[in-house]
Amino acid sequence: MxxxxxxxxxxxxxxxxxxxxxxxxxxxxxxxxxxxxxLLLGEVGGLSLDLGAESILARRPEGLDLMHAVGLDDRVVNPRTSDAAIWTHGSLRAMPPTVMGIPASAELNGIAEVTPHVVDVPEADVSVAEFVSARLGADVVDRLVEPLLGGVYAGHADQLSLQATAPQIAALGSDLLAGATKARAEAAASGPVFAGLVGGVGxxxxxxxxxxxxxxxxxxxxxxxxxxxxxxxxxxxxxxxxxxxxxxxxxxxxxxxxxxxxxxxxxxxxxxxxxDYASVALVTYVFDDGPSFEGSGFLVPPVDGTFIKAATISSNKWGWVADTGRTVIRASVGRAGEATLLQSDDTDLTARALADLRTAFGGLPDPLDSLVQRWGGGLPQxxxxxxxxxxxxxxxxxxxxxxxxxxxxxxxxxxxxxxxxxxxxxxxxxxxxxxx
The missing domain is CATH 3.50.50.60 (FAD/NAD(P)-binding domain)
Known part of the structure; x- marks a missing residue:
């Protein structure tokens, strides 16, 4: 056939x-x-790097199984660090333990205020923001859930479906704090969350x-x-x-x-x-030296009004990138409804994203090279x-x-x-x- x-x-x-x-x-x-x-490989500063997705979820089998089936087993690698931060209230703050932004504790490093309520889970679909704000307050939505959802879907919590985008949040039940605490404890024993390939998933x-x-x-x-x-x-x-x-x-x-x-x-x-689809862009920078930041990167709440929505220090995250001797940082720009943000030329996008990175990290040298990869209509909403x-x-x-x-x-x-x-x-x- x-x-x-x-x-x-x-x-x-x-x-x-x-x-x-x-x-x-x-x-x-x-x-x-x-x-x-x-999935796309490209050259920046003489290095071959991922210009799109750079990791896969390791707790679902399909990606790793396919890598095995096509003979890439010997290249599979897990991140060296999964420690991340939130850039909010003017500083980088360690990401607290969460389930898709739902905190497992009310102690949130000054990131957000929690106002917990126990509310039954509705049968009908609702937005993620409606569900979470009724149980933990709007601040948790704005400063934890929103940046995490933005990193995955480039969307907005008040529009995205709870059932389709965050069923793991609904599964936490009517008491989200208690549910997240239990879920985090169970997940701790289930191995690495993400995986990649030496040389890039591209x-x-x-x-x-x-x-x-x-x-x-x-x-x-x-x-x-x-x-x-x-x-x-x-x-x-x-x-x-x-x-x-x-x-x-x-x-x-x-x-x-x-x-x-x-x-x-x-x-x-x-x-x-x-x-509908959201358009996004990734700006990849290669530096001789990097910031004194040891985590894999940071997320940014849209409520803080920055240009970038996230940054990944690939050379902290992946050993094969660190082995190049360069510092590689990727900045993400754009969410649903923000197409005009991406209408600037590459020079402007690169400069504005770099300005945010310098503010977040407290300074960065001039990059050796940079590249803008646009993903027009890249993510379904x-x-x-x-x-x-x-x-x-x-x-x-x-x-x-x-x-x-x-x-x-x-x-x-x-x-x-x-x-x-x-x-x-x-x-x-x-x-x-x-x-x-």
Missing amino acids: RVAIVGGGMAGLAAARQLADDGADVVLLEGSSRLGGK QLPDAVAAGIEVRLDATVREVARTNDGWRISVGPTTDVEVIDVDAVVVAAPAPAAARLLAEVAPDAAFALAAI YAVGHLDRVDTIERDIATVPGLEVCGAAYRGVGIPAVIASGQAAARRLLGGTMAS
Whole structure:
């Protein structure tokens, strides 16, 4: 059976790998000039570094399992430090023990004031801010939950779905302090939270794609049903190529997926079109010398009005980066609804982010080199009711034989979750179309 995968991010790659390993004839169609989605290696100051995601959640198996399957076991590494800080009230303050920003103690290093209340967990979905503020107060939302959510989703706590983005917070129950204390104690024995690869997680896409037919710069114009399968129209409008396949997996972001599915799965397309995306940028700096800060980095509450939302000292975090003898710092800029912030040119973004870093760390030398990596429309926003929207999409897709969808728009934006989405789509095809 021949299967077309539309989209060469990690979801599409995971689906392609699963299908190919189980005997399908796969062609992967990627509209850009490279594979990997938000995984990307690039050179800054003569160093090869991650310019997108630089770690994966190690407490989900899918990412590590895929690394094992494609022969990267000997490169897997855990961070040297997970100690982080919050830059708020004018200083860097040690991050207290939390569960997605929910503190396990009322002692918060002067970061926020806690006003605890015991309130039953609602059955209906609500925003993360509504849920947390009713139980711990608005200050905990503003100065702990908001920066953590911003680091993962580039979104805002008063808009993001509790059920879709922070089910671990809901699972803490009606008494959030007590629930977080218990959860932190249980998590302490479960091993490292994150993992990476020596040389960068940006190595993973090409390793997964090995042996698979890949077409880059292959924009998919249309996905249409035929009497015995699917017809994919690929390429520029002046020279469209037609590819006939038995099944198709649409692994494109929600806006592109909505366009491609408008005729074959209109209910799914309508729901996909309602998913918004946030644009972000990462500014990577290489220095000869770094700050006298030993943690992995810091988060910034939006309420403090800084330009950057987070910083990572990659040379503190990863031994393989430290071994270069340079200090590498990454600054994150941008959240949902802040597109105008990113309209400045690279020189301005670099200067403004560096000014914040110098204020936070109490000074930094001039960098040897820097690079701005923009991720336009990079992160889907899981608004309140998101899981109901995903249910609608999945129900509609299930009525169309030989069609599957996957990606970050559905049930998780992290690398393991996206890999799981692609693998699940492949398994559904293998259990359905290939068995028929």
